[in-house]
Amino acid sequence: MAADHTDTSFHVTHETGETGDTLLVGLSQFGLAGLTAVDYLTTQLDLEETGHITAEALPSITPFTNGVPRHHTRLYSRADLDITVLVGELFVPVGAADPFSRAILEWAEGNAVDEIAVLAGIPMAHGPADHRTFYVATEDYREARLDGADVDPMGMGFLDGVNASLVERGLDTDLGVGVFVTPAHGQTPDAEAALRLLSTIRRVHDLEFDTGPLEQFASEVRQHYAQLSERLEAAEAHERPDDRMFM
Structure with missing residues (x-):
């Protein structure tokens, strides 16, 4: 039986008015490829935490590093960069997806965000030739970003x-x-999948950053993300997003 998330709600706290036109999103999903990618971006682009999202009536986590706690879902930006990055370490069950998305969308509308790009790994049968990034996008996003x-x-x-x-x-x-989706493997984090996503978003959104240190970065956060992966795998099948896709 699916869990009842009718009382679940999310609240966005944003500490600055500078957001830019674009929101890049990476969440605690399969392989943590998208989460690894956006977490890496915050370091490479020298972004600062400018907000966070809290959850009500949903089992939560409080991540920490070296004894210092942080919010599970955070917003990062920089005054001279036209993007905000959302790093979501909290696993959001399918039943809570709508209120979580509404909170993001209401915040985006209130802050003049014109476009949202999501980075994600997906579980799918694939061969070496399929180790690349694919897109599912609305017409206006395709016209603005994906032509050529x-x-x-x-x-x-x-x-x-x-x-x-x-x-x-x-x-x-x-x-x-x-x-933007790419096949991801079960090991956590899937650095190769994250690298594919980063290379794609760098081209599509004309960002400048170095992907060279990603392997080292992935190694440093592997233990932490392994714990997140265990939580994700422990979730009932009906609580996990499906994202079924075919070539």
């Missing part, structure tokens, strides 16, 4: 959870939404 970007569309399938909620809003409004 050399990123392949995902052939067919369906999105679930937070990714589906964000894209659905993009279909009905002028908010551009792109979900």
Whole structure:
């Protein structure tokens, strides 16, 4: 039986008015590839924490490093950079995806965010030739970002959870939404999958950063992310996003 998340709510606290037009999102999903990628971005782009999201009526976590705690879902930005990065270490069950997405979308609308890009790993049967990034994106995002970007569309399938909620809003409004996905393996974090996502977002959003230290970065956070992965695997199957896709 699916868990009841009707009382679950999320609240965004943002400590500065500078957000930029673009929100980049990485969450605690399969392989933690998207989460690893955006966490790495905050370091490489020298971003500062400018806000966070809290959850009500949902089992929570409080991550910490060297005894210093932090919020599980955080917003990062920089005054001279036209993006905000959302780093989500909290696993959001499918049943809580809609209120979580609504909180992000209401914040985005209130801060003049024009587009959202989500980075994610997906569980799918694949061979070495499929170690690349694919997209599922609304028409306005495709026109603005993907013309000539050399990123392949995902052939067919369906999105679930937070990714589906964000894209659905993009279909009905002028908010551009792109979900970038790549096959990810069970080991945590999947540094190669994160690297593919980072290389893609660097081209698509014209960002400048070095991907060279990613392997070392992944090694440093492997133990922490392994614990997150255990929580993700322990979740009931109906609580996890499906994101079923086919070539």
